[in-house]
Amino acid sequence: MMGQLFSWSVFTDNDVKESNTLISAVSPEKVKEIMTELLQSLSTQNEFVGRHNGPNSADQQKMLATVNAPSLDALIDQTVPAQIRLEAPMTLAPAKSEADMLAAMKHFANQNQVKRTFIGQGYYNTFTPNVILRNVLENPGWYTAYTPYQPEISQGRLEALLNFQQMVMDLTGMDIANASLLDEATAAAEAMTLCKRAGKSKSNTFFVADDVHPQTIEVIKTRAKFIGFEVVIGAIDTLTDMDVFGALLQYPTTSGEVRDLTDIIANAQANKTLVAVASDLLASTLLKPAGEMGADVVIGSAQRFGVPMGYGGPHAAFMATRDKHKRTMPGRVIGVSIDANGNQALRMAMQTREQHIRREKATSNICTAQALLANMASFYAVYHGAKGLRTIARRTHHMTAILAAGLTKSGFELANNSFFDTITINTGAQTETLYNQAQQADLNLRKLPNQLGISLDETTTQADIAALFEVFGVDQEISTLSNEIAGNEFAAIPEACRRTSDYLTHPVFNTHHSETQMMRYLKQLENKDFSLTHGMIPLGSCTMKLNAAAEMIPITWPEFGAIHPFAPSEQAAGYAALAIDLKQKLCEITGYDEFSLQPNSGASGEYAGLIAIQRYHESRGEGHRNVCLIPSSAHGTNPATASMVSMKVVVVKCDDNGNIDLGDLADKIDKHRDNLSSIMITYPSTHGVYEQQVKEVCEMVHAAGGQVYLDGANMNAQVGLTSPGFIGSDVSHLNLHKTFCIPHGGGGPGMGPIGVKSHLAPFLPGHIENGVQGSDFAVSAADLGSASILPISWAYIAMMGAPGLTDATKVAILNANYVMERLRPHFPVLYRGNNGRVAHECIIDIRPLKEATGISEEDIAKRLMDYGFHAPTMSFPVAGTLMVEPTESEDLQELDRFCDAMIAIRQEMDQVKDGVWPLDNNPLVNAPHTQVDLASDDWSRPYSRELGCFPSSATKRWKYWPTVNRVDNVYGDRNLICSCPSIDSYEDK
Numbered sequence: 009m010m011g012q013l014f015s016w017s018v019f020t021d022n023d024v025k026e027s028n029t030l031i032s033a034v035s036p037e038k039v040k041e042i043m044t045e046l047l048q049s050l051s052t053q054n055e056f057v058g059r060h061n062g063p064n065s066a067d068q069q070k071m072l073a074t075v076n077a078p079s080l081d082a083l084i085d086q087t088v089p090a091q092i093r094l095e096a097p098m099t100l101a102p103a104k105s106e107a108d109m110l111a112a113m114k115h116f117a118n119q120n121q122v123k124r125t126f127i128g129q130g131y132y133n134t135f136t137p138n139v140i141l142r143n144v145l146e147n148p149g150w151y152t153a154y155t156p157y158q159p160e161i162s163q164g165r166l167e168a169l170l171n172f173q174q175m176v177m178d179l180t181g182m183d184i185a186n187a188s189l190l191d192e193a194t195a196a197a198e199a200m201t202l203c204k205r206a207g208k209s210k211s212n213t214f215f216v217a218d219d220v221h222p223q224t225i226e227v228i229k230t231r232a233k234f235i236g237f238e239v240v241i242g243a244i245d246t247l248t249d250m251d252v253f254g255a256l257l258q259y260p261t262t263s264g265e266v267r268d269l270t271d272i273i274a275n276a277q278a279n280k281t282l283v284a285v286a287s288d289l290l291a292s293t294l295l296k297p298a299g300e301m302g303a304d305v306v307i308g309s310a311q312r313f314g315v316p317m318g319y320g321g322p323h324a325a326f327m328a329t330r331d332k333h334k335r336t337m338p339g340r341v342i343g344v345s346i347d348a349n350g351n352q353a354l355r356m357a358m359q360t361r362e363q364h365i366r367r368e369k370a371t372s373n374i375c376t377a378q379a380l381l382a383n384m385a386s387f388y389a390v391y392h393g394a395k396g397l398r399t400i401a402r403r404t405h406h407m408t409a410i411l412a413a414g415l416t417k418s419g420f421e422l423a424n425n426s427f428f429d430t431i432t433i434n435t436g437a438q439t440e441t442l443y444n445q446a447q448q449a450d451l452n453l454r455k456l457p458n459q460l461g462i463s464l465d466e467t468t469t470q471a472d473i474a475a476l477f478e479v480f481g482v483d484q485e486i487s488t489l490s491n492e493i494a495g496n497e498f499a500a501i502p503e504a505c506r507r508t509s510d511y512l513t514h515p516v517f518n519t520h521h522s523e524t525q526m527m528r529y530l531k532q533l534e535n536k537d538f539s540l541t542h543g544m545i546p547l548g549s550c551t552m553k554l555n556a557a558a559e560m561i562p563i564t565w566p567e568f569g570a571i572h573p574f575a576p577s578e579q580a581a582g583y584a585a586l587a588i589d590l591k592q593k594l595c596e597i598t599g600y601d602e603f604s605l606q607p608n609s610g611a612s613g614e615y616a617g618l619i620a621i622q623r624y625h626e627s628r629g630e631g632h633r634n635v636c637l638i639p640s641s642a643h644g645t646n647p648a649t650a651s652m653v654s655m656k657v658v659v660v661k662c663d664d665n666g667n668i669d670l671g672d673l674a675d676k677i678d679k680h681r682d683n684l685s686s687i688m689i690t691y692p693s694t695h696g697v698y699e700q701q702v703k704e705v706c707e708m709v710h711a712a713g714g715q716v717y718l719d720g721a722n723m724n725a726q727v728g729l730t731s732p733g734f735i736g737s738d739v740s741h742l743n744l745h746k747t748f749c750i751p752h753g754g755g756g757p758g759m760g761p762i763g764v765k766s767h768l769a770p771f772l773p774g775h776i777e778n779g780v781q782g783s784d785f786a787v788s789a790a791d792l793g794s795a796s797i798l799p800i801s802w803a804y805i806a807m808m809g810a811p812g813l814t815d816a817t818k819v820a821i822l823n824a825n826y827v828m829e830r831l832r833p834h835f836p837v838l839y840r841g842n843n844g845r846v847a848h849e850c851i852i853d854i855r856p857l858k859e860a861t862g863i864s865e866e867d868i869a870k871r872l873m874d875y876g877f878h879a880p881t882m883s884f885p886v887a888g889t890l891m892v893e894p895t896e897s898e899d900l901q902e903l904d905r906f907c908d909a910m911i912a913i914r915q916e917m918d919q920v921k922d923g924v925w926p927l928d929n930n931p932l933v934n935a936p937h938t939q940v941d942l943a944s945d946d947w948s949r950p951y952s953r954e955l956g957c958f959p960s961s962a963t964k965r966w967k968y969w970p971t972v973n974r975v976d977n978v979y980g981d982r983n984l985i986c987s988c989p990s991i992d993s994y995e996d997k
């Protein structure tokens with residue numbers, strides 16, 4: 009082992025934990041002894057830090073001169089309040105080179121065992137079409153984009169998401185669908201709250217059929233408890249007698265049964281009960297869809313449409329509902345609108361419903377969703393088309409029918425005779441033996457009390473059936489069984505449940521079936537979108553930093569992708585080891601004592617964190633504490649989440665500098681002392697400054713018996729310098745899709761693990777299957793949430809090491825201060841902290857400039873597109889402002905390109921003010937400009953084509969083109985269309 013320390017690949021073949029222990033056990037003196045100075049200087053171990061951080065040391069010196077700081081450390085001392093600075097550096101294993109990190113990751117991967125899996129329960133094997141794997145999942149053009157808030161530069165993924173909605177609507181038989189939720193279980197919980205909002209029943213009880221997937225029931229129970237609903241779980245036939253506001257049924261059921269729900273739904277609706285049905289997209293190609301049976305809401309997972317199981321996620325869940333409920337549907341909805349030239353253009357519809365605006369009144373707290381996975385699922389449908397999907401479904405069903413026939417002919421009894429892809433066998437006393445025999449044959453079955461479940465999927469082969477027959481001692485010819493079934497292929501699907509309606513008839517699902525066509529379609533859409541492959545995305549609060557290729561590589565390894573979340577735990581030993589190690593790293597970085605990796609987004613982490621707080625209060629007999637203090641500057645998900653756990657939101661004012669107003673805080677604490685549950689703060693604040701008095705805030709809340717939730721979205725400005733635990737908070741979520749390099753995927757996936765101090769550790773979410781924290785209070789469908797993307801954050805931390813991570817924070821602060829100082833002579837900077845410094849982002853105030861010039865923050869955002877940039881965050885946290893976060897990954901050249909563009913835009917604004925161009929016809933209000941504008945015969949504008957389209961020298965060298973003009977949001981909401989427009993409607997224009 010020691011000998012390896014002399015090689016470049018320090019950790020190659022060894023257990024990473026051993027390696028970590030080894031290297032941390034080795035004293036610095038020993039390292040010095042075994043790694044000579046020359047060896048160290050030639051080593052690749054620290055190379056990644058320089059790849060991740062943008063400015064090199066020479067550029068850093070230039071930038072420090074601009075910000076007038078003698079050194080980087082001096083800048084940090086001037087910026088970060090001394091009282092919150094960590095006293096000692098973090099202790100993490102030394103940085104690994106890319107090669108060593110991948111070798112260590114392989115070691116985790118090798119501990120997972122990929123077996124043939126037939127567990128089902130909402131997760132299935134699937135073939136990711138390679139054209140989608142390579143061009144989407146492994147392509148930064150798709151995975152590094154942001155949520156499509158700026159539609160003019162997002163038409164590609166907006167189209168893919170609109171396709172997703174259309175696919176869901178078609179397959180479920182519903183009127184409208186959203187563009188993804190976090191997982192099937194949380195989608196079910198969202199369906200429950202939709203039923204309450206949209207329904208007329210006065211009941212406070214929600215019914216869940218006992219044949220719904222168990223993990224879904226658990227998430228519903230958690231949601232219901234904290235929102236104050238009763239949950240009744242019972243046999244589906246008992247629904248008729250119930251007085252409930254809503255019901256959740258599963259179709260096909262968790263045990264595979266297919267039954268007609270039409271009468272059950274109609275009877276429930278006659279009692280003012282809204283009915284949600286958890287459904288399966290592949291089954292819906294053969295089965296009468298739940299929408300045609302009268303369901304009010306249909307939810308489910310799109311995982312089996314080409315997205316690997318990944319030990320639980322990430323996958324896109326879907327929700328579809330009736331047109332009349334569209335305005336109360338949670339999540340993002342993509343709609344069709346028009347642009348400034350009257351051409352069709354897509355956008356996120358009904359944005360007014362977002363938590364940013366409606367805060368505690370929002371329909372849900374969902375912000376980051378599962379855009380990348382929804383895109384993959386929609387492309388799977390585009391590639392296969394209706395015919396291809398039907399063939400896949402028929403093959404899956406036929407294999408299941410063969411299996412069922414073989415088993416029953418050999419004397420086994422099935423729990424249900426109707427099925428699509430899942431059968432449950434009444435194995436009684438033989439259950440354990442048969443299960444173990446299957447395990448010995450490397451086959452994972454679903455073990456139930458006295459029963460075994462088997463779910464087949466598109467990957468099932470005749471060899472699989474033969475292996476299963478062997479386990480059950482079935483001596484039947486597959487071909488004979490197949491021939492027998494052929495005469496009545498769908499005999500196992502009740503007549504009333506067979507699909508007769510068409511689906512996926514839109515041309516997009518009937519065009520791109522050859523690989524060439526598909527590759528071109530994917531590329532065409534990709535080319536419409538601005539991503540990190542084009543340039544900086546300076547979105548404040550979003551941290552659009554590098555998502556390095558080495559970090560992304562492991563996520564498509566089958567050892568991570570092909571593991572079922574409920575596989576026997578010994579088969580997921582690699583995941584367990586990775587999770588333990590990642591949690592330890594995150595504890596060290598945050599100063600917390602324990603972590604849960606379960607939440608699938610930041611907002612979901614907030615929810616899990618507030619539940620931990622409420623359970624803690626309850627455990628101390630203080631369950632009445634229900635007031636949550638939230639500063640006015642907080643992200644909208646904070647109040648939206650607080651209301652999901654029935655907390656009363658009390659807003660705390662911020663002073664003129666953007667800091668929490670301590671006087672107001674003291675008053676609010678006094679007023680609500682007896683009922684104070686918690687405060688939710690963000691640090692550094694969303695105003696982009698390190699508040700001096702943050703420790704005092706924590707102390708004041710603690711003194712009144714409250715708990716502190718620190719929103720960790722801005723952790724990028726803390727790592728290595730301070731930490732939430734050190735500051736004094738009790739619980740935080742981290743947005744791994746910000747600070748820890750999980751890409752944003754064009755609007756998801758995300759990961760929002762929560763860290764807690766030890767007193768809250770017993771209240772972290774549990775899970776009914778393989779839960780490390782017990783079995784109750786689950787917030788996600790799988791215990792490790794979106795497990796398959798955890799390697800990204802692990803890889804980042806492993807390659808940076810403690811000094812590298814700390815450097816990244818320092819450089820993020822340097823970059824933000826550099827941009828701030830360059831822009832300050834031209835734009836008012838709204839808030840600055842200590843010594844006039846900002847943290848990792850800064851807010852520039854457009855309101856006075858708008859007053860003077862008539863040009864708005866939106867005009868600037870759109871004009872930036874002409875200059876080849878994504879806009880900064882618009883009007884958050886303060887309306888009429890732009891919040892810029894460059895991150896550490898942008899280099900000086902790119903920062904300058906951005907600052908130059910902003911300054912040029914400022915000069916353009918002056919020209920409008922000076923009357924050079926009219927207010928309604930100038931390069932800013934007409935932005936963005938397209939290639940069609942450039943080539944048009946009709947250029948009746950008071951500025952040149954060159955200025956409009958190539959406003960900077962950089963754009964003359966290389967140019968990203970928006971594909972539509974400014975999108976009309978109001979038109980889109982007034983004329984809400986959330987399905988694929990017909991091809992004619994494109995051609996007409």
Ligand SMILES: Cc1ncc(COP(=O)(O)O)c(C=O)c1O
Binds near residue numbers: 376611643646694
């Ligand atoms: C400060 C803050 N808190 C919470 C969130 C919510 O995180 P997510 O989008 O992952 O749900 C965000 C997301 O932008 C944020 O900026």
